[in-house]
Amino acid sequence: MTGTVEPMEAAHHERPGPSEPSLLEVQDLGLRFGGVKALDGVTFDVRRGELFAVIGPNGAGKTSIFNCLNGVYRPQRGSITLEGADLLRKGPAEIAGLGVSRTFQNLGLFENLSVVDNLMLGRHHLMRTGFLAGMAWWGRAKGEEVHHRESVERVIELLELEPFRTQPAGKLPYGVQKRLELGRAIAMEPKLLLLDEPVAGMNLEESEDMARYILDVRDRLNLAMILVEHQMALVMDLADRVMAMDFGVPITVGTPEQVQSDQRVVDAYLGAAS
């Protein structure tokens, strides 16, 4: 988990076999807001290196799953474990330290900070400099800044953010902001990356670029991803397995082909569209 500078061979991506132990296990999750059942009986697992997709119409509860995984929401029922560690007992900052990172549906960038600073914040949990060491600068702080700035530079190269290094995040074009958020999430060197509608609001060209970056990330960094989308096309191209949801309840889990041809999934989407 340290940002060493050695190059790593691009790992050839293989679909993980069902025999491998799961990285993440979610059991019977239940989340209510007053009378609204946002999640009910949600059970799934994500394997190492897997790209797991969650689809469903707006309001199906996709973002709520992420908020539970992150510790932002406290579900009333169920369990979430990452490599055996119980995430429900932990706060968001601690969960980040265990290797879960995320992008937000409506962007969660630090708008007044530069691209480099946003990415450096992704390294926050890997760094140690405290208030006093930071004020003193010479010693730990300086060494850490240089070291992690190098890791950040590799993210910049991977996502082609070179033209934007010193620009404030809030001033970037929308598509670049989405990419920067992906960058900040991978700068965290997570085991599990949660992407909440990474192509929402993008035109076709931007969406295709983003899909390419996601594939790049998956191939270069050996990590598991959960991809939330309400459009099916992207998911069908990228995902190893798909879970379809409607009204907070999972309808089915399977390969993209299986899910696509499932009559209940088609009905949920038609129902939401009418």
Add this chain to the structure above:
Amino acid sequence: MRLPGTTRGPKVHGLMTRRYEDDLRLFGSGKAKLGLLALVLLYVFIPFFLTSDFWLSVLDYAGIAAIGALGLNLLTGFTGQVSLGHAFFIGLGAYACAQFGGPDELGLPLPVWLFCATLFGALVGALIGPFALRLRGNYLAIVTLGLIFLGEHLFRNLKDITGGNSGTNVDSEASFLGLDFADLSFAGENFSFNQGYFWLIWGLVALVTLLVKNLVRTRPGRALQAVRDRDVAAEVIGVQLGRYKVGAFAISSGLAALAGALFGSYQQFVSPDEFGLVLSIQYIAIIIVGGVGTVFGSIIGALVLGGLPGLIDKYSDSIPGVSTGSGDSGFISVFSLNQAIFGLLIVLFLVFEPRGLAAVWLRVKAYFKAWPFSY
């Protein structure tokens, strides 16, 4: 997971080899080095050329205000926590100065009482922080307003320490390594109280500026700004909100107390009336006028506004409609004029230039970079 390395060895961009260490230098460019040299020369020589006690006192008050404003800007500008309680911590520092440094009290030497007053402010801040910072926005402003009233009550009633309503003398020694800043003589030259304090105060401004600048460009300072910009996202990337909010509050309170200690030692006398809501609002005006969320803005704001009360007091005779003393019938008193000007500046800047003079300065600099090719 590990980030892949895409190149081996030092990063090469075009023809240049890039070293991040060079990027991280505070005074990297030749221009910045020249600027630094100019500031050092000003620091050393201003008291030689500007010997007027009045103008030196304006600069001395401005320097004290700069230290306090750096503290408030760290909390409000960089961490996004609005506090009306800054004057409370300034007051704590002033009385702490008398206690730690007074010859009839602990009688500690200059660096020690400065440090102890700062630490005392920071500790009180760290104790109060966890309660105050559960709240956000306007609620936080109201709770910190409560600190002002609590402070005034304590300052008026703890008579043994504060002298009550009539105030107390602050006669802490201001000497360090044989240099008595209150009565400085060096290389056969004698300097006035105001000259000596100029070097003391602005030396500390330089030190505090460096510390705060380092803080905001490293891990903890970035975390503060992340909390300000988007607290949920900050938590999700691993920033512990409570820790950083309380840390910012403690450092801000410590710097306020340092400013207060200098204030007390400079005036040699303090009374509870000086640490009311008006002082808090003056500090808010300083960071708004200077530039919220910039280190540099805290200092410009203090230079522009820190000496203002003194200036108004001096020139009130020549401002029509201002009553200057007893029996003098005027439209507005000096005190109210002060408040009105600070209030007006807050409103004007919030409406017309919310990013303060620091932003104006950056625009001017950008203009002259292109000069003479600007149109």
